[in-house]
Amino acid sequence: MIIDLAKLEKICPECDGSGYIGDPEWNEYLKKEIEIIKKYETQGLKPDEYWPKVKTEMEKLGYFEPDGPEEYECPDCEGRGTVLTEEGMALIDFVKKYLD
Numbered sequence: 001m002i003i004d005l006a007k008l009e010k011i012c013p014e015c016d017g018s019g020y021i022g023d024p025e026w027n028e029y030l031k032k033e034i035e036i037i038k039k040y041e042t043q044g045l046k047p048d049e050y051w052p053k054v055k056t057e058m059e060k061l062g063y064f065e066p067d068g069p070e071e072y073e074c075p076d077c078e079g080r081g082t083v084l085t086e087e088g089m090a091l092i093d094f095v096k097k098y099l100d
């Protein structure tokens, strides 16, 4: 018998397979930052020209870099990016029976 390993796990729906989840505060901050960058880019400014302006504008709007990390390990898959399917769980249960 051959076990199809691909059927035992699936991409984690919580983090979409990345293993990490973006912090909501950071997501909001970065979204605003991108908005401002795009505005300067359409004006033809280069990164070294617009960066100081972006920072100043963000602070004027009340956006400050959040203290915590930008992303954290996905609690659903513990950073693996994959979770067990029902078949996978059944296999783990089976294996456990002989490991305990």
Ligand SMILES: [Zn+2]
Pocket (backbone or CB within 6 Å): 012, 013, 014, 015, 016, 017, 018, 019, 020, 074, 075, 076, 077, 078, 079, 080, 081, 082
């Ligand atoms: Zn995940």
